[in-house]
Amino acid sequence: MFRAIAEEKHFGRAAQRLFMGQPSVSQQLQRLEAEVGVRLVHRSSRKVELTAAGVVFLREVEMIFADVERAVRLARQVAAGREGALRVATNYPASRLLLLPLLEQLRRTEPQLGMLLREMSTTDQVPAIARGDLDLGLVYGPVDHPEVSARHLLEVPVVATVRAGHPLSEKTTLSYQEIGRHRYLTGYRGGGTRIEEALLNTAARHGVRLVPSHGINESSGYLLELEATDAIGFSSALRGEQNRASGMHVLRLTPTEPQLQIQVAWRRQAEEPAVNIVVEHLVRLAEDARRGG
Structure with missing residues (x-):
């Protein structure tokens, strides 16, 4: 009344x-x-x-x-049985920095809310969200799609990776000028471009023009190419640590590290309270991660 x-x-x-x-x-x-x-x-x-x-x-x-x-x-x-089936995709660094602690929080605070999880590239996630095939995605930003909303969470640096025994494997840092003197791979054909864009744009700000250079057609082949040749590869810092555990050598880029934006994305027209709950949790976790980092 x-x-x-x-x-x-x-x-x-x-x-x-x-x-x-x-x-x-x-x-x-x-x-x-x-x-x-x-x-x-x-x-x-x-x-x-x-x-x-x-x-x-x-x-x-x-x-x-x-x-x-x-x-x-x-x-x-x-x-209607929809709880427990929130379809969520993530990239690798977001899964380690945000998704694992998110799942732990939801077990305590929202036990009825489960997730169907998968790792997907940003290139695949954004159209899947727009089609309604995914409810939520953790992607590299910025997101530019008329049917997808996104919110910035945090940033992670790009690092270089080379094989053990590579001429650069005794170094800990790598300048953009040095990259240009070696064979390098900014990505694999058909893969996402966010790492490549961050790398090339940061190099350009330091007066170095790097040309996009792609390896073979899939991510597993790309990694094999790095392990078998003297090419330089690039990844998020967290993926670099995974590569280091596999025997690869990781170098930090200097004088300024390229940064990858991690964003949470969802379908703009969707009315999903569960999505809103997860976004709120992710925003708080990202704030905690930034303070801790």
Whole structure:
């Protein structure tokens, strides 16, 4: 009732909207004001306006309605069996930095909310989100798609990787000028371009023009090519640590490390309370990771 009065600013229109008589609306408002203990509405022959207390009361009422609507949607999702099947894809660094701690949090705070997980490239994730094949993605940004919304979470550096025994394997850092004096692979054919873009753009800011250079057609072949040749490869720092565990050598790029944006992405038109819950958790985890990093 109060919400209708506040939106219509007219007792007659509010009564029509509520299918009530105008005297009944006025009586209910009086009872509400008596219960709250303050006047919520200024009444005059010409208009109805909220008091300062009424404005605050309306804001709190709207928040309660939003919480109730969210609870209803979640309950309907559970009844329909949708909870426990949120389809989420991630890239490698996001899975280590954000997804693993996210799953631990959700086990404690949202035990009814499970996920179907897979690792996918940003190139594959974004169109899958737009089609509705994925509910949520952890991708490299920026995301530029009319049907996909995204929110920035954090950044991770790009590093160089070479095989053991490579002429650069005794070094710990690598300048952009040195990259140009060796064979290098900015990616594999058909793969994503975010690492390549970050590398080439950062090199250009330091006056070095690197030309895109791709290895063979798939990521596994790309890694084999790095292990078998004197090419330089590039990856996120976390993927670099995985490569180091496999016997590869990792070099930090200097004087400025390229940065990869990690973003959370979801379908713009989707009304999924579960997605909103996960996004909120991810934003808090990213804040914690930045403070800890």
